Amino acid sequence: MSFKSTFEKYDWDILEKEIYTYSSEDVKQVLQKEKIDLEDFKILISPAAKPFIEEMAQRSSAITKKRFGNTMQMYVPMYLSNECQNICTYCGFSMTNKIPRKTLTDAEILKEVKHIKNLGYDHILLVTGEANRTVGVSYLKNAIELIKKHFSNISIEVQPLDQEEYEELVAEGLYAVLVYQETYHKATYKEHHPKGKKSNFDYRLDTPDRLGKAGVHKIGIGALFGLEDWRVDSFYTALHLKYLQKTYWKTKYSISFPRLRPHEGEVQPKVEMTDADLVQLICAYRLLDEDVELSMSTRESQLFRNNIIKLGITSISAESKTNPGGYSVEPQSLEQFEISDERSTAEVANMIKSQGYEVVWKDWDKSFV
Amino acid sequence: MKDILKIADKTFNSRLFTGTGKFNSSQKMREAVLASESELVTVALKRVNVQNENDDMLAHLKGNHINLLPNTSGVRTAREAVFAAELAREALQTNWVKLEIHPDPKYLLPDPIETLKAAEELVKQGFVVMPYIHADPVLCKRLEEVGVQCVMPLGAPIGSNKGLKTIDFLEIIIEQSTVPVIIDAGIGAPSHAAYAMELGADAVLVNTAIAVSQNPVEMATAFKIAVQAGRMAYNAKLAPVRKEAEASSPLTSFLS
Numbered sequence: 001m002s003f004k005s006t007f008e009k010y011d012w013d014i015l016e017k018e019i020y021t022y023s024s025e026d027v028k029q030v031l032q033k034e035k036i037d038l039e040d041f042k043i044l045i046s047p048a049a050k051p052f053i054e055e056m057a058q059r060s061s062a063i064t065k066k067r068f069g070n071t072m073q074m075y076v077p078m079y080l081s082n083e084c085q086n087i088c089t090y091c092g093f094s095m096t097n098k099i100p101r102k103t104l105t106d107a108e109i110l111k112e113v114k115h116i117k118n119l120g121y122d123h124i125l126l127v128t129g130e131a132n133r134t135v136g137v138s139y140l141k142n143a144i145e146l147i148k149k150h151f152s153n154i155s156i157e158v159q160p161l162d163q164e165e166y167e168e169l170v171a172e173g174l175y176a177v178l179v180y181q182e183t184y185h186k187a188t189y190k191e192h193h194p195k196g197k198k199s200n201f202d203y204r205l206d207t208p209d210r211l212g213k214a215g216v217h218k219i220g221i222g223a224l225f226g227l228e229d230w231r232v233d234s235f236y237t238a239l240h241l242k243y244l245q246k247t248y249w250k251t252k253y254s255i256s257f258p259r260l261r262p263h264e265g266e267v268q269p270k271v272e273m274t275d276a277d278l279v280q281l282i283c284a285y286r287l288l289d290e291d292v293e294l295s296m297s298t299r300e301s302q303l304f305r306n307n308i309i310k311l312g313i314t315s316i317s318a319e320s321k322t323n324p325g326g327y328s329v330e331p332q333s334l335e336q337f338e339i340s341d342e343r344s345t346a347e348v349a350n351m352i353k354s355q356g357y358e359v360v361w362k363d364w365d366k367s368f369v
Numbered sequence: 370m371k372d373i374l375k376i377a378d379k380t381f382n383s384r385l386f387t388g389t390g391k392f393n394s395s396q397k398m399r400e401a402v403l404a405s406e407s408e409l410v411t412v413a414l415k416r417v418n419v420q421n422e423n424d425d426m427l428a429h430l431k432g433n434h435i436n437l438l439p440n441t442s443g444v445r446t447a448r449e450a451v452f453a454a455e456l457a458r459e460a461l462q463t464n465w466v467k468l469e470i471h472p473d474p475k476y477l478l479p480d481p482i483e484t485l486k487a488a489e490e491l492v493k494q495g496f497v498v499m500p501y502i503h504a505d506p507v508l509c510k511r512l513e514e515v516g517v518q519c520v521m522p523l524g525a526p527i528g529s530n531k532g533l534k535t536i537d538f539l540e541i542i543i544e545q546s547t548v549p550v551i552i553d554a555g556i557g558a559p560s561h562a563a564y565a566m567e568l569g570a571d572a573v574l575v576n577t578a579i580a581v582s583q584n585p586v587e588m589a590t591a592f593k594i595a596v597q598a599g600r601m602a603y604n605a606k607l608a609p610v611r612k613e614a615e616a617s618s619p620l621t622s623f624l625s
Contacts, residue, residue: 029609030609032609032610033609033610034609034610053621053624054619054620057621058617058620061620245545246545246546246547247547249510249545275624276621276624279621279624303623304623306623307620307623311620311621
């Protein structure tokens with residue numbers, strides 16, 4: 001049993017048609033409800049719900065405050081390597097891009113750690129491309145071992161691994177794994193991932209199942225917006241979330257909302273997602289699920305991020321570098337994607353405080369692992 | 370598509386399960402069970418004379434559509450429950466068992482620890498295990514993990530007829546469960562049963578409210594209709610309860 005069997009019960013085209021034919025009457029009905037289910041979620045992400053965005057935002061804001069209080073969790077990514085044997089048409093690290101490749105050594109990792117610690121972070125997200133020989137499980141294990149005395153909470157966003165490999169990393173002190181399906185549209189997925197291990201759609205689709213079985217504390221899922229219709233992709237993400245919550249009930253979940261940003265490669269977004277669309281989606285997720293963590297990266301603009309604090313987001317990064325060694329080792333090297341909000345960590349923290357929220361740096365303890 | 374409930378290898382047209390205790394005669398019990406159209410009927414092993422092939426209660430439960438569900442009522446530990454289930458399997462020729470372990474003879478509240486232990490053992494032995502438990506969502510997941518075929522959380526203390534007092538927990542269980550959820554115990558009126566079905570319960574088990582009614586046959590019919598109505602309403606999706614909107618400062622004006 002895995003998510004694949006649930007996934008296959010749904011048809012992309014039928015879903016798309018449904019989502020685009022709802023009326024404002026349907027939306028009004030849903031907004032009267034106490035509990036929002038997956039069918040309601042479909043209606044809340046439809047074009048018909050657009051005029052109700054303020055009402056959704058009010059509700060999302062209130063629910064988030066009820067569940068999470070006036071707090072915002074801070075995290076920061078640390079890129080360990082840009083080596084990659086995949087072709088992902090939209091990614092700066094794609095194998096065919098002629099860029100200098102770099103994998104951090106132990107000394108370089110510690111140098112970056114020192115810089116990041118000075119910014120105040122205690123929750124860190126390690127990121128790599130997919131290059132099993134250089135940045136395989138043993139590299140990741142070593143990296144976790146190196147940094148774990150400096151951070152209370154370690155997450156990774158790397159290539160999908162096998163269950164046993166995840167188990168090894170969890171034993172080493174890994175807390176969470178983020179793995180985005182990019183798109184749940186199989187044909188489009190193939191188009192954007194023509195080569196490398198990542199071209200295997202099903203293996204990626206069942207990665208959260210392997211994570212659940214491996215007992216990872218938190219699993220982050222999401223779709224990369226721009227590859228396909230964001231509404232249908234988000235429905236599948238919500239379906240995935242609900243399946244995972246039922247099946248791996250001891251695990252926490254988070255959702256991210258990456259929108260395609262310009263980079264070294266050629267691909268520009270096929271389907272546009274406006275700021276209002278993204279707000280609508282964030283609120284719809286919160287109405288669907290009171291407890292899921294909603295995470296916001298520095299891909300988004302300063303204005304957007306300032307205003308999203310109150311809308312349902314529960315964790316946020318700042319001052320991120322998306323190149324290996326970007327903080328202190330090689331600040332000038334090429335990024336995976338351009339970040340948009342370039343404010344310092346302190347500036348972002350102050351912005352959050354000024355809105356009446358406590359900035360949370362530590363919300364885990366390594367003795368729990 | 371026909372709305373059929375499936376538990377293990379059996380399918381059920383009726384989502385009302387009934388019991389056989391507390392009736393004033395076996396004849397009355399039979400009439401009520403038939404009127405309810407229930408296809409799964411619990412029988413307390415302790416009430417059956419397993420030595421006697423012509424046991425009065427069993428004789429009154431003959432019928433092609435009636436499946437017997439022996440329960441372990443009376444046992445106080447996992448060990449006793451496993452023994453009772455084995456005995457029931459032999460006597461009633463069924464590997465289905467309603468697992469009830471209530472060490473406390475007053476309120477008959479189920480012991481979660483013994484129930485989990487017994488469930489694990491019985492599943493290993495090939496039983497279809499239907500555990501009677503508190504409306505405890507975590508216990509439900511733990512039972513799922515050991516392989517029970519459904520969960521039977523209580524709505525209120527058994528025999529109390531108080532309705533769905535555990536509703537907040539029942540809602541979580543229904544939302545999270547990957548096996549059928551059957552609300553057992555506490556359902557005292559057809560309206561309670563309909564409410565349980567509207568919430569999305571897969572079935573309800575009603576005994577006392579039918580057996581102790583002035584007219585068990587009519588009450589059984591009333592429960593049958595209520596369960597059907599509740600299920601139908603669940604499938605048709607209930608209209609929302611109207612809420613008052615609250616005015617507050619705008620959150621999305623930055624978008625324009």
